[in-house]
Amino acid sequence: MPGPGRAAVTLREDGAVPSGRRSSKRPYGTEHTPLDPDRLRGGRRTEHGRDGEWTVQDVRGSEREYRCPGCDQLIAPGTAHVVAWAADGMFGPEAALADRRHWHSACWAARGRRRPTR
Ligand SMILES: [Zn+2]
Numbered sequence: 404m405p406g407p408g409r410a411a412v413t414l415r416e417d418g419a420v421p422s423g424r425r426s427s428k429r430p431y432g433t434e435h436t437p438l439d440p441d442r443l444r445g446g447r448r449t450e451h452g453r454d455g456e457w458t459v460q461d462v463r464g465s466e467r468e469y470r471c472p473g474c475d476q477l478i479a480p481g482t483a484h485v486v487a488w489a490a491d492g493m494f495g496p497e498a499a500l501a502d503r504r505h506w507h508s509a510c511w512a513a514r515g516r517r518r519p520t521r
Pocket residue numbers: 471472473474475476506507510
């Protein structure tokens with residue numbers, strides 16, 4: 404029987420058992436994954452604007468930043484925004500999808516009043 408101060412397991416002053424090993428598990432989602440709109444079904448919708456028909460996809464937040472064509476400001480990683488691409492793209496849906504743009508939600512909603520800067 405270990406005497407006082409000679410316990411088999413030495414606890415730290417806060418009472419916790421020292422951790423000799425770290426979990427090798429990584430938090431899910433730390434890997435960079437390119438946006439795959441087909442994986443994000445749910446918030447997708449089609450909008451008809453003066454500038455044509457658009458497929459709009461809500462995005463909860465990306466891991467990288469994008470430049471919003473509406474205000475020419477960056478959309479910070481993790482910021483909810485929308486991705487839009489032409490639903491009636493003249494070069495086909497795949498080309499339109501490849502040319503998708505990331506917009507602030509408010510900028511997208513206001514695009515009828517503000518032309519894209521690029
Ligand atoms: Zn914007």
